[in-house]
Amino acid sequence: MTDIILSINTDLARDILTGFIKSEVTRVGLSHAVVGLSGGLDSALSCVLAAEALGAENVLAVRMPYKASSKDSLDHAQLLIDQLGVQSKTIEITDMVDPLFKLDPQISKIRIGNIMARERMIVLYDQSEVFKGLVIGTSNKTEILLGYSTIYGDSASAINPIGDLYKTQVRQLARAMNIPAPIIDKTPTADLWEGQTDEGELGFTYEEADKLLYLIVDQRYSPQEAIEAGFNEKFVNTVTARIRRYQFKRMQPPIAKISNRTIGYDFLYLRDWGT
Amino acid sequence: MKLNLALAQINTKLGDVEANLAKHLDYIKQAKSEKTDLLVFPELSLTGYVLQDLVASVARKPTEDDLVFKHLLKASRDLDLVVGFVDEDYRHRFYIASAYLSNGKVLHVHHKIYLPTYGLFDEGRFFAWGDSIRAFDTRFGRVGMLICEDFWHASPPYLLWLDGADIMLFSSASPGRGLNDKEKLESARWVERVIKAYASMFTSFVAHANRVGYEDGLHFWGGATLFDPNGEEIAIGPYNKEALTFAQMDLNQLRRTRARLPLLRDERTNLVQKELSRILAK
Numbered sequence: 001m002t003d004i005i006l007s008i009n010t011d012l013a014r015d016i017l018t019g020f021i022k023s024e025v026t027r028v029g030l031s032h033a034v035v036g037l038s039g040g041l042d043s044a045l046s047c048v049l050a051a052e053a054l055g056a057e058n059v060l061a062v063r064m065p066y067k068a069s070s071k072d073s074l075d076h077a078q079l080l081i082d083q084l085g086v087q088s089k090t091i092e093i094t095d096m097v098d099p100l101f102k103l104d105p106q107i108s109k110i111r112i113g114n115i116m117a118r119e120r121m122i123v124l125y126d127q128s129e130v131f132k133g134l135v136i137g138t139s140n141k142t143e144i145l146l147g148y149s150t151i152y153g154d155s156a157s158a159i160n161p162i163g164d165l166y167k168t169q170v171r172q173l174a175r176a177m178n179i180p181a182p183i184i185d186k187t188p189t190a191d192l193w194e195g196q197t198d199e200g201e202l203g204f205t206y207e208e209a210d211k212l213l214y215l216i217v218d219q220r221y222s223p224q225e226a227i228e229a230g231f232n233e234k235f236v237n238t239v240t241a242r243i244r245r246y247q248f249k250r251m252q253p254p255i256a257k258i259s260n261r262t263i264g265y266d267f268l269y270l271r272d273w274g275t
Numbered sequence: 276m277k278l279n280l281a282l283a284q285i286n287t288k289l290g291d292v293e294a295n296l297a298k299h300l301d302y303i304k305q306a307k308s309e310k311t312d313l314l315v316f317p318e319l320s321l322t323g324y325v326l327q328d329l330v331a332s333v334a335r336k337p338t339e340d341d342l343v344f345k346h347l348l349k350a351s352r353d354l355d356l357v358v359g360f361v362d363e364d365y366r367h368r369f370y371i372a373s374a375y376l377s378n379g380k381v382l383h384v385h386h387k388i389y390l391p392t393y394g395l396f397d398e399g400r401f402f403a404w405g406d407s408i409r410a411f412d413t414r415f416g417r418v419g420m421l422i423c424e425d426f427w428h429a430s431p432p433y434l435l436w437l438d439g440a441d442i443m444l445f446s447s448a449s450p451g452r453g454l455n456d457k458e459k460l461e462s463a464r465w466v467e468r469v470i471k472a473y474a475s476m477f478t479s480f481v482a483h484a485n486r487v488g489y490e491d492g493l494h495f496w497g498g499a500t501l502f503d504p505n506g507e508e509i510a511i512g513p514y515n516k517e518a519l520t521f522a523q524m525d526l527n528q529l530r531r532t533r534a535r536l537p538l539l540r541d542e543r544t545n546l547v548q549k550e551l552s553r554i555l556a557k
Contacts (some may be wrong), residue, residue: 007456015515016451023489164492201314268327270491272289 001230004211006168010176014052016182021053024159025134033115033132036124037061037080037088038155038191040161041183043138044080045170048177051084057200059086060131064120067094071244072182073191079180093119117153125156134158142167142206145213146239147246148198154190155249160242166213191213197226198229206237212239228271278415278524280481281311282499284512286488289323292333296321296343303350305519313415316388316423317446317486319371320359324448325490332399333421337374337381344374344381351376353540354414356404356555357420357444357484361388361402361458368403373420374445375413383411388431389424395450396494398424411442416526423447426469436477437544441529443477445470447485451496451515463514475506478532478539480524487517515519 002105025033033050037043040099050059063077074090080090099117101107124135137160139149144163150153162170167188174184188198188206199205212231216239221229226236255264283302283335288294299316306314315408318324320522321343322333335537337360349360360385362372371387386405390398408431410419419442435443451504453461466483473479475481487497497513501522510522533539 005456008454009456012458012460013454017455019515020494024491158312219471261378266328269329270289270325270327270492273329274290275288 004167008169010173013173017049018053021050021161032058032131033136034060034128034131036120037063037077039076042140043182044179045134047172051086056085061086061088063090064093064123064129069191076183087231091123097245114150117150121156140165140167146242147249156251164208168210182235230271276526279312281314282484282488282520283307283316284497284499284518285322290329292321307353311354315357315444315484318359318448319483322361330369334361334369348379352379352441359446370403379390385420387422391424408434410435410438416441418442420444432473441479443481445483449485450493471502474502478504504528
């Protein structure tokens with residue numbers, strides 16, 4: 001197996017990512033940020049970065065448990081809130097989503113998971129208005145590439161500081177930023193149902209996936225070259241298929257072009273236009 | 276002869292030329308108070324970098340009657356200036372450009388000749404390609420200007436050298452990329468390496484002004500540098516924040532270095548031309 005090193009200079013990452021949050025929040029005339037804090041690693045890192053960028057008092061961490069959510073998730077989120085001194089709110093989503101679940105007794109786990117993820121998005125964007133802060137994204141590069149997210153749910157945000165960090169890099173940066181050990185060491189889970197784990201659902205570990213994604217995406221290896229570098233063929237095929245299949249989750253919906261100038265094709269401006 | 280140089284690594288407002296002009300005038304004032312002879316701003320310092328469909332609306336002509344350049348030309352009576360802007364020619368082609376202003380006049384305008392249109396870059400879609408590489412005379416000697424991708428290619432600095440430039444002024448809006456476990460970003464290491472190499476190989480002064488700040492997810496890393504004709508680093512600015520970096524060029528160093536190391540004297544330009552002709556005739 002080719003030796004693949006994903007470690008990063010965490011001081012530099014911290015500098016660039018906190019600068020990004022500060023720049024992108026303040027240039028729209030705001031000074032606050034809202035982060036949905038799940039108790040997991042990714043949202044913990046986004047929250048720490050936002051607190052460092054904007055000052056803890058300017059960050060609102062929102063815990064949004066469902067009645068079946070694990071107690072650990074809430075406790076771990078609280079651990080970070082206490083450590084950072086950010087503002088916090090707990091808004092339980094049970095009463096918002098249960099009526100929808102009840103409409104269909106046959107409702108699947110996937111639908112339940114998606115509804116909860118989207119309900120949390122609604123709560124966060126509502127708090128964004130209340131707190132006058134931008135919603136900070138918590139999706140990492142691994143899950144974005146694997147499409148392991150709910151579109152318009154957990155994938156929705158105003159800006160995302162950690163979307164170019166693989167999960168193993170998120171863990172490295174989290175350690176450097178003193179995120180409490182129980183959060184760093186726990187098994188990654190979306191906590192949408194009991195016993196759910198990311199790696200169990202995906203069928204491989206983040207460490208394996210990160211190394212392969214790094215070769216394919218960052219280093220532009222062909223799938224064949226990745227196999228020659230020592231990766232299992234079936235694993236390579238699974239991952240490359242996921243990257244392609246979930247491209248839609250990484251894009252704005254395409255607009256059918258009929259005019260001479262169409263949003264998305266030839267009406268091209270950065271979001272930071274004029275700022 | 277000593278030249279007091281200042282390198283302005285500024286952030287810009289995307290598409291807001293007036294706001295960026297105000298920042299230029301502010302930096303000019305600071306530089307002037309430090310007795311600066313020459314102040315260099317980064318690529319597209321008056322406009323911001325990822326302009327896309329803003330190109331036409333931010334374009335200027337570097338003339339006295341231009342509402343932006345008239346202020347800069349006036350300021351250039353106190354110190355020489357290099358500014359980055361979008362130049363519109365009389366047939367409405369738009370160029371990424373650097374203007375050298377001195378004593379109220381435009382001494383030279385360089386149009387970027389290599390427009391990166393790959394990876395995260397899309398310049399060729401929005402801009403016309405410059406088609407000349409010229410050194411020009413200033414009160415400090417002969418100077419050459421290049422913009423970012425221009426010096427990722429070896430030939431433009433080489434041609435400037437042969438055209439008499441002893442001072443090369445490079446400007447960039449270089450997006451940071453390639454974070455690994457090293458001390459600096461890959462993009463920063465690459466640029467510093469090649470600039471140092473040009474100073475060494477061409478026994479010339481090479482200065483680089485790179486912008487800072489963010490545009491959407493891109494960040495620009497700063498780290499202005501000056502290397503002397505021995506290839507030694509004279510000054511380096513901070514990374515990722517605005518700064519005005521002052522450095523002095525002892526222009527007599529050109530003579531001392533070239534007396535020791537006559538690379539310019541020994542450069543076999545006829546041989547280069549002969550072999551280039553042969554290669555291109557293939």
